[in-house]
Amino acid sequence: MARDINQRLQQLRTRRDGTGGTVNEGFTLDSLFAKSALPVELWESRGKADQPHTRYALGSMQAVSDTYTKVSKETAFRVANQLKDRLAKRGIVAEFELQGSVPLDVHIKGVSDVDLLTLASELFSYDVKGFKALHGKYCNPAKRTALEVLIELRGHVETDLADAFSAAKVDKTGAKAVKISGGSLARDVDVVPAVWFDTAQYQLTGLASDRGTKILDKKASKTIENQPFRHIELIGARCDKIGGGLRKAIRLCKNIKADSDRNITLPSFDIASTMYHADMKALRLGSFYELSILAETQRHLDYLACNHGVAKTLYVPDGSRLIFDTNEKLRSLNDLSRDMDELLDAVYAEHTPAYLAQYLMSDKRQAISKLAA
Incomplete structure (x- = not known):
């Protein structure tokens, strides 16, 4: 993950609004959207001025504009x-x-x-x-x-x-x-x-x-x-039952991967499949306390990174193959987990004046899961 949070925030904005020069030749955002100014998204005004990591975490969960x-x-x-x-x-x-x-x-x-x-x-x-x-x-x-x-x-x-x-x-x-x-x-x-x-x-x-x-x-x-439609149906149905938290967790992981300084090669399909096995009750809390999605995503990835034996038993949603079927995928899991650890730690620090690094990650997760931001 890029260590400078302002850089990460800019990269997030660029991905979401397409201003990074990736619109195909002959097209501009002005021509696509009737020359209207790009709106400031809701997530950009969330959190206090001194809570950029919180803003990044929340922004990374949101769906791209319709x-x-x-x-x-x-x-x-x-x-x-x-x-x-x-x-x-x-x-x-x-x-x-x-x-x-x-x-x-x-x-x-x-x-x-x-x-x-x-x-x-x-x-x-x-x-x-x-x-x-x-x-x-x-x-x-x-x-x-x-x-x-x-x-x-x-x-x-x-x-x-x-x-x-x-x-x-x-x-x-x-x-x-x-x-x-x-x-x-x-x-x-x-x-x-x-x-x-x-x-x-x-x-x-x-x-x-x-x-x-x-x-x-x-x-x-x-x-x-x-079975591409089965994959979409299974993840979509599970997500809808918990108020959208599963899709938010998947987007969070994908944005972390995109901004990482580590070489995370885990495909999007496998990231979605991994989060399919997270605790849905914990992700459901995201309907009330959105940062609880960060807390559960970090917990789930940390557990799998520390227990490769368990990770290697997980199947993609349609059951057609194992998710972590190569050592390279396990390495990427570890790196994604480390980046998520760092983000959770930084968000916790922004909300805790008496921050102490030695506090257990489980305590930090519990605190973050009940924050309104």
């Missing part, structure tokens, strides 16, 4: 509309869905890139152990494999994006996504070719959130099964 998020989604669907028409001319019927941090509302950048699933409707695959499969409900086998369809779709996506947005940059080097940026696009969009995958759970429920996808790993020339 205005910025709307632009991100609209840009993705603009790309989708171009692809839909061009693929249709090739005889390919495509469906489009958003995945990742933006639809889950845990993105931390005002100018945030967007993941756009581009699903070929020609075929879908399914779990052969599912109810419908075992009862012979899938009786028309596809003429081609998912890998064949995805390789073809990937090639068309690369060509059609370049044709549709001639002034934009199309990066074809990604294993799973084709990134398009610049030109007339207000946001970067990662286009992910995919086909549907009917999971065993989806075969029972028919719920959209239970349906999976298969995407292409171009470099390995293989398909990968994902």
